[in-house]
Amino acid sequence: MPRLWERHAPFLFILPSLAGFLMFFIWPFFYSIGYAFTDKPVGGMFIGLQNFTDLLTNKSYLTSAQNTAFFISVSLPLSIGLALALALLINKAKSGKQWFTLVFLIPLVIPSGSTVFFWQSFFTNQGYLNRIFVSFGAPPVNWLETGAVRAVIILIFLWKSVGYNIVLFISALHSIPEEFYEAASLDGAGAFRKFGHITFPCLTPTFLLVIIMTLINSFKVFKEIYVLTGRYPHNSIYLMQHFMNNMFSALNYQKLTAATCILVLVIGLVTQGLFWAERKVDA
């Protein structure tokens, strides 16, 4: 009897959570995929892959895909690099490590709505940043309505997500045995060599986790962007989430779910690629 219980106990503990997950995530997702193959949300006919082909020729969707790809390709390395650098620095600090980490973690817990007020007063045409520019004699920049808004959202993303990655990196750095560094010092290795040959390889499994978490967080920054710049922002930051959000508001469920399917496919491939790379590196 105890053995039976031991075998099945884990499953029973997970069951409520699993049931909720299935009911509110998995089942609606598969149900909604059905919309991607019809022409109307209500009373539609099956039209095969036409929604997908329409989407791939849709100007707005392509713009959003391009912008999302650009945003991720720039902000992901920046965020990880910055977080790693900061984590190394904090690790080296003699005292007050928790305080430093706390400072970087605070942005993560402040609600988006409150911070947007600050970003707005900072970046609008008559905001603080422009006033600083003007006081130095430089012309003011229209941060929120020209291409410069890309810099703004990358900044917002970095500010928000760096803390999370720092925590992950610090815990990973702690797990690297001190002996490795001591042995390297004895052999006459400098800081860069220590980093390249000890730190970096040991952090490889963490990198996988960090990349995936940063990827997820990069989609979440849509909240701030949406509140800051509205449903139709400047062309350069019209992301896929904007497209999907607008499709949802316009009740164009078929385009919405088609876009979601494509996104899930792409993310699935990327994640599989990362796992494969990790296995290769581990071996």
Next chain:
Amino acid sequence: MKKFAAGALSLLMLLSTAGCSGGNASTDADANVSTNVPDGQSSGQSSASLSQDMQGEITVSIFNPMPGKAFLEEAAGKFQTLYPNTKINVETFAAMPEVKTAESADGGKMVSMVSDASDALKPDYVTQINTQLMSGQGADIFDIGALPYYRYAMSGQLEDLTPFMDTDDSFRLSDYRQNILEAVQIDGKQYFLPLDYNFDVVAYAPELFTEDQLNTLRSKDKMTIEEMMALAESNFDSSADARIFSLRGGAGPRSTMFGALLSEHYTEFLDIPQKKAAFNTGDFANLLTTVKDYEEKGYIPTDDIQRAAADAQQALSLMQNESGSVYFKNVSNALLMNYFTKYYSKDKSNVVRNNIAMNGVSLNDTDELLGVAANDKGEVPYTATQAYAMNANSANKDLAWAFLKFLLSEETQTSTAMSMGGVPVNISASQNKAKLQAAGVSSGMAVPGGAPRMNPSDAERPAGEDGQAPDRPVLSEGGQAPDRPVLSEDGQSSDRPVDARPNMEQGPQPNAADVTLTEDQQQIYDVYMEALEKYTLMINTFPITDDAITSVVTSEAQNFFDGSKSADEVASLIQNKVELYINE
């Protein structure tokens, strides 16, 4: 749901045709039915005439309660009296506008209606309608005023009314202004029916032009704004207190120069069906700078009055300052009757000297009519105060069609509750209305609390009122902006109390057939109908607009006129947003 609807429809057919054959309200389902009972899918089949058995419940939804609510409720009441088994629910979304009044020094009274909230509520309304449509519910009939009707039509949410119109014998297309109804067709299908139409008429002050110029003006019946400008610019004397156009500066509703020019060049900038937006070619930026230029040179009055609208007293004094002569006046067709009355009344001392002005502009009897404002392709657009579409998912399409037909009928369209200055689409109704206005019995404009009716024999007259729909953006169908004060200049005695309106008889207006016109009035009526006929036949387009785009354009353009952004910035911003929106 579909099966139930099909069943209900067929039952309705059965009952209505049964009523037809018997003549009495028989609900015996076994009555001998000679017509086919159609299957639930086809909705075009309709009984030859409404019967007492028409039953069911439908909902009519309109965003703006002014003027829709009063009109719809009156029409619903009458319909329900005629067909006791039916129920019509009327839903509105925005709040009724505030009415502010002000007294001028010479006793004239001004009424302005200000409704700030309505534009901000439009996206919420669109979301609500979208959600209802998506779940297969929603009102059976809705006014397309604030809605992206083109998208709905293309995604099959609106019912094509052509089958109803063709198969219903009691609906005769010749009763209505066919060019008006046809202008709104999309891909040859009638997705909605306008109840009325408004267009802009241009008049000029002949004393300000040379003989040659007058010959040119008199030979044309439509001109573009550029042509008018070219004619008047050489005469313009900036030292005199004159203006070339009555259209104002600033962005926004129709009676601004920006709005008029945008409307003229609309198809160059925006083509919604083809998903093309061309605001960044430089032409739009030129348009903005041209308007600003006009304002600076004094060709057009500034938009201070628009801003001052909330303070009626200030707006009144601003308007009184604009007393100089105006070369070209761009006015709504609603002022035509008043103009002809002034012009043709032989006994000018007895005529109702009530001067109706809209947005501070009125036609003097010395002005001459040029015609309509058109663009260089000869397109003459119109706007509608109310235009109704049927939900393709409606459970009771026959009743919805019956009600729509009722809204277009002569009796309903003659009622004063309907529109404000818009000409009814029903030809007989437009004749009735004109007759009542010529007789001085009706001002032709609805106001809250009932229709004012002027008694021509009485020296005291009520203020002209502008009760148009609130702050509608440039190109949407609708009357004038409401936050435009209307001034009535007349020599009232100053001890007249503010709210007293002597001889404003509330209550039902007399039947047009009961009114006889004097010789004077008959002439006015004839001239008016002739002009109306001529101009109506010139109308040929109803540009497809989308409220979301219009509000983006006007709010960004306003940034330019405020001086916070350059024309090129504004043009590229608008292009940005509109392109994203159209292509989605």
